[in-house]
Amino acid sequence: MKQLKLSNQLCFPVYALSRLVTSHYQPFLGELDLTYPQYLVMLLLWEHRTMTVKALGQALMLDSGTLTPLLKRLEAKKLIKRTRSTEDERVVNIQLTTAGTALKEQAAGIPQQMQQSLGLSQEEVRGLKNLIEPILHRHDKED
Template sequence: MKQLKFSQHLCFPIYALSRLITSHYQPLLGELDLTYPQYLVMLLLWEHTSMNVKTLGETLMLDSGTLTPLLKRLEAKKLIKRVRSKEDERVVNIQLTAQGTALQQQAGEIPLRLADSLGITAAEAQELRDAITPLLYRLKPALRG
């Protein structure tokens, strides 16, 4: 049956590529003492300065059981701080510390160094992102149900 041939499945190339790309990030992020998931949190905070935990989790597609320990480790490194909302104490906002903001300067070369490590051009990276992002967001609601 053709549909059960390994070579016909979409899942493996995406899974394997994700693991390989993440492995290329490891030495670069090691210089910053960040894991890949911590780097993703920092990317969002460098872009938005502050985000509530719920929005951060939804954006990264992480549940609170995964996100909370990750945030605690970033807080222990003094890169972020958790601040309860004055409007609604149930809402916890994540904000960059001065140290977290300063780390952005060090991280600035990571995208270029990663592309070089992967041997791809910026255009190829954009083409790949453009190809998979619509599917990712089309499937994202299925994670909730």
């Protein structure tokens, strides 16, 4: 049963690459006192400044059970502020604090450092993203 050999599976190289990439982030994020999921939240907030918990969860493909404790830890670090919407109290808005905004400058070099750490050219980075993103978007539309 050739189809059940690990070397013939798509899942394993994708899984192994994900672990490799995440492990390369750790030293850079450690300097910022952020975990990888916290960094992803901060990237979105640096881009949008304020987002709802629901929008963050959708963008990161995380459920609220995973996202809420992560946001509580970022709030404890005084990087974000959580506030209930005045129009609909079920909606929780997440916004950057001054400290959260300032952290953006410290993180600015991470993408370049990651590219170098992994030994990738700009073309390889672009090629990987061009291959992966359509698959993720196709899956996102099915959900």
